Amino acid sequence: MDHEPSEASKGRASMPPQQIAVEDFTQVAFEGVLRAIEARNREDFRLPYGPIIYGIVWDPDMQLREVFGPQGGTPGQ
């Protein structure tokens, strides 16, 4: 069965990048969560190797304290 795109993702693909105010942040974030959930649930692109990380990828030899604050952190999560 074909997947029906959610209302949150319909008709917005051609929109140019928008600028949002802080007061609109929560609503836009909510729509972003819906898009992310939909991306996870689409059966047609559930690939065996999971999501891609399009951004910083930690070198295993790095000194974490050079990047994280005093509280530390978990690379890649």
Added chain:
Amino acid sequence: MHDPDERDALRPPERKAQDTCSASDSLPLCPSAQPEMESSVVFGVVGGSVEEPRLAYLKEPQPVTDEILELSGPVKPTEVFRFAAPCAGSGCKHFDGADCSLAKRTVSMLPAAVNKIPPCRIRPRCRWWRQEGVAACMRCPVVVTENYRFTEEQRRVADPDQ
């Protein structure tokens, strides 16, 4: 006539002088960082559609807080938000010793996604912009830091071993 954001974007990157500055507030920012990184800020929310994500740029980037991270609910914050944090340099597998290879591949392997320069507030400190100029900005709106929906080209660009 260009608006202020466009003027910023069109100004030639002053890469060498800025990259060697030791002041933390002038360090280049990775525009696809993780929220746990020191000095990380949220500068955008990934909207658009599953097939064609589009980043909405915050008028004022926000420091990362627990409240903001909780807004992502059942998915990871990096699936919803874009974070910027000081470039990790050699701590990152994309850094080749001089440049961000991810930015290089993004510009060379992916098509421009928009025909207008995005209204991005981190641009003056963005490593991708300093390195690749406006070409990086034109591809930035489709970048999702952690993405379950991607093209084969995006997968190859994101792979640091390419």
